[in-house]
Amino acid sequence: MLNFVTEIFSSYPWLIVLVKVLGVFAVIMPMVAYSVMAERRISALIQDRIGPNRVGIPFTRVKLLGLGQPLADGLKSFLKEDFTPAYVKRIFFWLAPAVAMIPSFVVFAVIPFGSFLGAQKMVIADLNVGILFTFGIVSLGVYGIVLAGYASNSKYPFLGGIRSSAQMISYEIAMGMAVVPVFMLAADSAWQSNLTGTWKGYLDGVGLLNLSSVIAYQSDSFFSWMIFKQPIAFCIFLVAIFAETNRLPFDMPESETELVAGYNTEYSSMRFALFFMGEYAAMIAGSALMVVLFCGGWTLPLGATLDPNGYFSTPADGIIQGVLHMVVFIMKIAVFLVLMIWIRWMLPRFRYDQLMNIGWKRFLPVSLANIILTAIVLWATA
Amino acid sequence: MKVERAKLTWFERLYIPSILNGFKVTLRHFFSWKRSKVYGDKQSSYSAKLTMQYPEEKWPVPDGYRGAPYLVKDEDANTKCVSCQLCEFVCPPKAIRITPPGQSGEADREGAEKMPKEFDINMLRCIYCGFCQEVCPEEAIYLLKDYAITGENREELIFNKEKLLSLGGEDKRAYAHHTQDGVTEGIKKWEKKTQEAKDQPAFH
Numbered sequence: 001m002l003n004f005v006t007e008i009f010s011s012y013p014w015l016i017v018l019v020k021v022l023g024v025f026a027v028i029m030p031m032v033a034y035s036v037m038a039e040r041r042i043s044a045l046i047q048d049r050i051g052p053n054r055v056g057i058p059f060t061r062v063k064l065l066g067l068g069q070p071l072a073d074g075l076k077s078f079l080k081e082d083f084t085p086a087y088v089k090r091i092f093f094w095l096a097p098a099v100a101m102i103p104s105f106v107v108f109a110v111i112p113f114g115s116f117l118g119a120q121k122m123v124i125a126d127l128n129v130g131i132l133f134t135f136g137i138v139s140l141g142v143y144g145i146v147l148a149g150y151a152s153n154s155k156y157p158f159l160g161g162i163r164s165s166a167q168m169i170s171y172e173i174a175m176g177m178a179v180v181p182v183f184m185l186a187a188d189s190a191w192q193s194n195l196t197g198t199w200k201g202y203l204d205g206v207g208l209l210n211l212s213s214v215i216a217y218q219s220d221s222f223f224s225w226m227i228f229k230q231p232i233a234f235c236i237f238l239v240a241i242f243a244e245t246n247r248l249p250f251d252m253p254e255s256e257t258e259l260v261a262g263y264n265t266e267y268s269s270m271r272f273a274l275f276f277m278g279e280y281a282a283m284i285a286g287s288a289l290m291v292v293l294f295c296g297g298w299t300l301p302l303g304a305t306l307d308p309n310g311y312f313s314t315p316a317d318g319i320i321q322g323v324l325h326m327v328v329f330i331m332k333i334a335v336f337l338v339l340m341i342w343i344r345w346m347l348p349r350f351r352y353d354q355l356m357n358i359g360w361k362r363f364l365p366v367s368l369a370n371i372i373l374t375a376i377v378l379w380a381t382a
Numbered sequence: 383m384k385v386e387r388a389k390l391t392w393f394e395r396l397y398i399p400s401i402l403n404g405f406k407v408t409l410r411h412f413f414s415w416k417r418s419k420v421y422g423d424k425q426s427s428y429s430a431k432l433t434m435q436y437p438e439e440k441w442p443v444p445d446g447y448r449g450a451p452y453l454v455k456d457e458d459a460n461t462k463c464v465s466c467q468l469c470e471f472v473c474p475p476k477a478i479r480i481t482p483p484g485q486s487g488e489a490d491r492e493g494a495e496k497m498p499k500e501f502d503i504n505m506l507r508c509i510y511c512g513f514c515q516e517v518c519p520e521e522a523i524y525l526l527k528d529y530a531i532t533g534e535n536r537e538e539l540i541f542n543k544e545k546l547l548s549l550g551g552e553d554k555r556a557y558a559h560h561t562q563d564g565v566t567e568g569i570k571k572w573e574k575k576t577q578e579a580k581d582q583p584a585f586h
């Protein structure tokens with residue numbers, strides 16, 4: 001039986017990829033659902049409310065602290081009328097939710113969410129241009145929003161779309177510049193040749209821009225995490241991710257208080273839910289990127305006393321170790337998700353000229369300075 | 383109008399102090415489980431935070447609250463309504479519908495002249511204005527404290543005579559002052575209104 005399975009997988013390698021894709025999807029979807037739930041509960045507690053605490057197991061009186069809420073929400077959006085207003089640009093109107101959602105899921109393709117499971121490296125597409133691919137895909141999400149704003153043929157979505165494009169040009173450059181120093185440190189072939197054991201297999205045939213090599217770079221101690229080595233880059237990237245995922249304080253395309261619901265005002269039912277899922281998937285993708293780039297990915301460098309064999313800081317040998325690495329990764333993502341949710345209920349919205357101000361006049365020069373600074377330090381220590 | 387903006391120091395313009403303050407304030411609220419002062423001395427019976435967990439916890443309804451109009455009975459559990467139909471006429475949204483008894487009178491006891499054959503109030507139409515209570519000569523209809531009128535269909539929300547009478551119950555409020563030493567003196571309608579008339583200043 002087992003032979004048969006391995007035979008099938010070795011003769012059809014794309015099957016493995018398919019299994020990985022389905023696996024990632026099966027993890028992301030509940031995470032999306034429960035980050036909505038977390039958002040509602042955390043916002044409620046911050047505002048001295050209680051939040052949804054009723055829905056539990058369907059058809060019983062078990063409440064489970066309201067953990068059944070996502071199920072009810074999902075069911076509700078399926079059952080709502082899918083309304084297409086008159087005078088919308090139909091094809092674009094139908095296309096926009098998909099264009100908004102798909103990129104946030106595609107980003108997960110290059111994110112190494114674990115070390116090994118069996119002989120399989122836990123990343124769907126081990127691209128050597130990983131980070132460039134990510135930036136390319138992530139910025140596509142904006143087109144969905146702009147398209148929705150344009151197709152809706154209505155003023156509030158239109159304003160939302162305009163703001164979204166204005167927003168994009170103000171943070172993307174700073175965001176790209178912020179990660180350059182990270183790769184200046186990580187993409188150095190000298191330390192890679194020093195790696196031993198399972199790391200060799202993990203980084204086998206991997207280019208220097210690959211996201212796994214950033215993880216490898218950060219694996220030896222907490223202080224080699226980029227968040228400590230590149231704090232300025234981290235701050236800029238964090239802010240840019242907030243802008244990227246349209247979260248407060250930069251949720252200009254949506255800004256419920258002024259634009260009704262912004263770009264998705266005219267959407268209802270499942271199409272609205274697609275936007276919604278896209279937004280939360282983008283949050284998860286953004287958190288995953290921050291974890292990989294700045295917080296050591298799936299590794300947990302507990303130090304020589306707690307973890308002498310590097311159980312959590314070297315690629316896995318066995319299945320259990322591999323699963324634990326994935327759990328660590330998800331935990332780290334959860335921390336960032338909570339941070340993003342928390343900030344939403346804390347800061348007021350920026351005006352979009354203020355965001356452009358910050359993006360162009362503060363973050364861009366600072367990130368350029370950071371690159372030069374890193375270069376000087378590298379040159380001086382070389 | 384010119385808005386005076388405070389001059390910020392460079393440290394403040396970094397946004398960092400306000401962000402830190404934001405963390406402080408939100409954390410304080412997140413972990414605060416003080417009961418809200420709005421519940422007054424009943425605080426302990428309500429859950430923490432501001433949310434009232436509705437079906438389990440309810441507001442104390444204040445006296446004089448205009449809830450749903452129900453028919454009340456007198457202290458001998460007899461129907462007070464005499465089917466005069468004044469409330470039906472006065473009701474602004476025409477929520478009340480009375481079928482008068484006709485010649486028979488429909489009275490169910492000695493001494494009663496007349497009582498309604500059917501008495502329906504459509505709770506979907508009622509606007510809780512209280513006109514029916516005000517106009518009723520028999521003090522037979524009262525807006526009680528019930529505000530949670532729910533039903534699964536429209537028919538269910540048209541309350542008939544039996545339902546209105548059972549929901550209204552015996553009206554303690556209407557005849558409380560008639561009772562002395564637990565002995566009821568029977569119905570003394572108009573007493574309140576007579577008293578009110580007497581209390582008016584004389585004009586001649």
Ligand code: SF4
Pocket residue numbers: 451469472473474475476477478503507508509510511512513514515525
């Ligand atoms: S309260 Fe007003 S609306 Fe309601 S039944 Fe009485 S008169 Fe009609």
Ligand code: SF4
Pocket residue numbers: 462463464465466467468469470480514517518519520521522523
């Ligand atoms: S409730 Fe009062 S006003 Fe209405 S019909 Fe009966 S006696 Fe007349």
